[in-house]
Amino acid sequence: MIISKQKPFEEILESLKNDDTVYIVGCGECATMTQSGGEQEVADMKARLEEAGKKVVATDVAHSACHELDMKRILRQNKEAASEAGAFLVLSCGAGVQSVREGTGKHVLPGANSLFVGNVKRQMVFDEKCSLCGECIIDEYGAICPVTRCAKGILNGPCGGTNNGKCEVDSEKDCAWVLIYNQMKTEEKLDKFMTIHGPKHWNAVARPGHMDGRADEAEKGAS
Amino acid sequence: MGSYREACESGKFVISGEIGPPKGTKVDTMLHHIDLLNPLVDGLNVTDNQSAVLRLGSMAVSHEIVTRGGDAIYQMTCRDRNRLALQNDLLSAHFLGLRNVLALTGDHVSVGDHKDAREVYDFESVQLIQCIKKMNEGFDWAGNELEGSTDFYIGAVVTPESDPIEPQKLKYEKKIAAGAQFFQTQAVYDMDNFQRFMEYSRGVTEGKDVKVMAGLVVLTSVGMAKYMNKFVPGVFVPDSLLEEMASVPKEEALKKGMEICARHIRFCIDNKVCDGVHVMAIGKEEIVPEILQLAGLA
Numbered sequence: 001m002i003i004s005k006q007k008p009f010e011e012i013l014e015s016l017k018n019d020d021t022v023y024i025v026g027c028g029e030c031a032t033m034t035q036s037g038g039e040q041e042v043a044d045m046k047a048r049l050e051e052a053g054k055k056v057v058a059t060d061v062a063h064s065a066c067h068e069l070d071m072k073r074i075l076r077q078n079k080e081a082a083s084e085a086g087a088f089l090v091l092s093c094g095a096g097v098q099s100v101r102e103g104t105g106k107h108v109l110p111g112a113n114s115l116f117v118g119n120v121k122r123q124m125v126f127d128e129k130c131s132l133c134g135e136c137i138i139d140e141y142g143a144i145c146p147v148t149r150c151a152k153g154i155l156n157g158p159c160g161g162t163n164n165g166k167c168e169v170d171s172e173k174d175c176a177w178v179l180i181y182n183q184m185k186t187e188e189k190l191d192k193f194m195t196i197h198g199p200k201h202w203n204a205v206a207r208p209g210h211m212d213g214r215a216d217e218a219e220k221g222a223s
Numbered sequence: 224m225g226s227y228r229e230a231c232e233s234g235k236f237v238i239s240g241e242i243g244p245p246k247g248t249k250v251d252t253m254l255h256h257i258d259l260l261n262p263l264v265d266g267l268n269v270t271d272n273q274s275a276v277l278r279l280g281s282m283a284v285s286h287e288i289v290t291r292g293g294d295a296i297y298q299m300t301c302r303d304r305n306r307l308a309l310q311n312d313l314l315s316a317h318f319l320g321l322r323n324v325l326a327l328t329g330d331h332v333s334v335g336d337h338k339d340a341r342e343v344y345d346f347e348s349v350q351l352i353q354c355i356k357k358m359n360e361g362f363d364w365a366g367n368e369l370e371g372s373t374d375f376y377i378g379a380v381v382t383p384e385s386d387p388i389e390p391q392k393l394k395y396e397k398k399i400a401a402g403a404q405f406f407q408t409q410a411v412y413d414m415d416n417f418q419r420f421m422e423y424s425r426g427v428t429e430g431k432d433v434k435v436m437a438g439l440v441v442l443t444s445v446g447m448a449k450y451m452n453k454f455v456p457g458v459f460v461p462d463s464l465l466e467e468m469a470s471v472p473k474e475e476a477l478k479k480g481m482e483i484c485a486r487h488i489r490f491c492i493d494n495k496v497c498d499g500v501h502v503m504a505i506g507k508e509e510i511v512p513e514i515l516q517l518a519g520l521a
Contacts, residue, residue, distance in 0.1 A: 151331055151333075152302075152328055152329075152331060152342070152344045152347065153344050153347075154328060154344070154347045155347065155349075155350070156347060156348075156349035156350070156394065156397055157349070157390055157391070157393055157394030157397055158385070158390045158391055158394060159328050159347075159348075160380065160381075160382035160385060160391075160409050160456065160457045161330075161331075161456045161457065162385055162386065162387070162390070162391065162456060162457070163386065163456035163457070164386050165386070165387060168331070168334070168456045169331045169333050169334070177390050178387060178390060180390075181387075181389060181390040181393070190393070193390075193393050194393060194396065194397060194400070196349060196353065196397055196400060196401055197349075197350075198350060198353070199306065199345055199346050199347075199350050202345065
C-alpha cells in the first residue's frame with residue numbers, strides 16, 4: 001500500500017490561509033491503514049480546522065481516493081458543498097489528491113506526504129520492499145529486492161559499508177546484501193550470486209506510467 | 224617517471240599515495256603535496272567528491288598530476304553521474320592522458336554535505352568496471368562502436384575487514400570477473416587478518432594478472448583509531464594498535480602512527496603479502512616521504 005503521513009497542521013493551515021471554506025476528503029484504503037486520512041483523522045482535522053476558524057463544508061472518506069470515477073461521483077453527489085468550498089484538503093497519498101484535482105477546478109491541497117509503497121509489518125509499522133521499477137528481477141536475489149532495499153540499489157553484492165550486517169546509511173536497517181546472501185545460501189544457490197548483473201532498464205516504464213489494459217485486451221483479440 | 228600500470232605489471236612492490244582535492248579554489252597545499260609525492264610514488268589516487276562532500280574534481284586534479292610528471296589513478300564514483308555522464312567523463316579523462324581508473328560505487332549522499340541531492344547509482348562499481356572494459360574493447364555501454372577505443376588500467380576496491388566477509392569476497396570475485404586489473408583495499412590494520420585475506424585472494428586470482436595493494440591509512444591519534452572502529456564500516460583497528468597509540472604522549476601520537484604505517488609497509492614487503500601499498504595520510508601528505516623512509520623505501 002501507499003504509506004503516507006499527515007503534514008504538520010501549521011503547514012496545512014498556511015496553505016489554507018486564503019480559503020475560509022474547506023471540503024475534506026479522506027481515503028478508506030491506504031490512508032486509513034496509515035492513519036493519515038481515515039474516518040478518525042478526517043473528523044479530527046475537521047475539528048482542528050473549525051477551531052482555527054475555518055468552515056468545513058463537508059467531509060468524505062472515499063472508498064479509494066485514487067479511483068477517479070468514484071471521486072467524481074462523490075463530488076457530484078455533494079455538489080452543493082463542493083460549490084461552497086473554497087478549497088479541497090485531501091488526506092491521502094498524492095494519487096488521491098490528484099483524483100480530486102480531476103473532479104474540481106478549485107484549490108486542491110495535499111494534507112499528507114506520500115512516503116513509499118510499503119509492506120505492513122504490524123499495525124502502523126511499514127517497510128519499503130518494492131519501488132515499482134517496472135521490471136521485477138527479484139528471482140535473481142532470493143526474492144529480496146536490492147533495487148529497493150539496498151540504499152544504493154546495487155545489483156551485484158554489498159558495498160564496503162556493510163556493518164555487522166547493517167547498512168552504513170542507517171544502522172537500524174539490515175544490509176539487503178547480507179539478507180540476499182543468507183537467503184541464497186539457504187537455497188544453496190550461491191553460484192547464482194556470482195552472476196554479474198547489468199544495470200537496470202530504468203525506462204522499463206516510460207514515466208509518467210500509463211497502462212491501458214483494455215487496449216492490451218483488444219490487441220490480444222485481434223491477433 | 225613510468226606509469227602506474229607499468230609499475231604494477233613489472234612485478235615490483237608498488238607504492239601509491241592519495242590526494243584529496245580541496246573544497247574550493249585554494250590549491251597551493253594540494254599542488255605542494257603533488258610535487259612532494261610525485262617522485263616518490265608510482266601513482267597518486269585522486270578522490271571523487273570523497274564521502275559525498277563537494278570538492279574540486281578528480282579529473283582535473285588527476286590531469287594536473289600527470290602534467291607535473293607523475294601518474295594519476297582517477298577515482299570515479301557512480302553516485303553523481305548516470306551512464307552517459309560516466310562514459311563521457313571516461314572519454315574526457317582519456318583525452319587528458321589519464322590511464323588508470325579506480326571504479327567505485329561511492330559513498331551515499333546521506334553521509335555527505337549535500338544530503339538532499341538525488342543520488343544516481345545508475346551503474347555501480349561492478350557495472351562501471353564492465354563498462355570501462357567494454358570501452359577498452361572499442362564499444363560504449365550500449366554496444367555502439369567507438370571511434371578509437373580507450374586504454375584504461377581498471378582498478379577497484381575491496382574491504383578485507385567487511386562484516387560479514389563472505390558476501391564481500393563474492394563481490395571481490397565478481398569485480399575480478401568483470402575486468403578489474405588492480406585492487407586497492409579499504410584501510411587494513413590487522414596484518415594477520417589481512418594475510419589471511421590475501422591467502423584467499425591468491426586462490427581466486429591464480430592465473431589472472433590481478434594486483435592487490437594494501438590500503439594503509441596513517442593513524443594520527445588514539446582518538447582517530449577509536450573513531451574509525453566505531454564509525455567507519457569495514458575498518459578495524461586491533462586493540463594492540465590502540466594500546467600502542469595510547470602508549471605515547473599525545474604530541475608523539477602522529478609519529479607513532481607513522482611508525483606503525485611504515486612497519487606495515489615493511490611487513491607487506493618482507494612477507495610478500497601483496498603487490499604494493501596504497502598509503503593514505505588524509506590531508507597530511509607531507510608526512511608520507513618520512514613514512515616511506517622509515518619503511519626503507521626512500
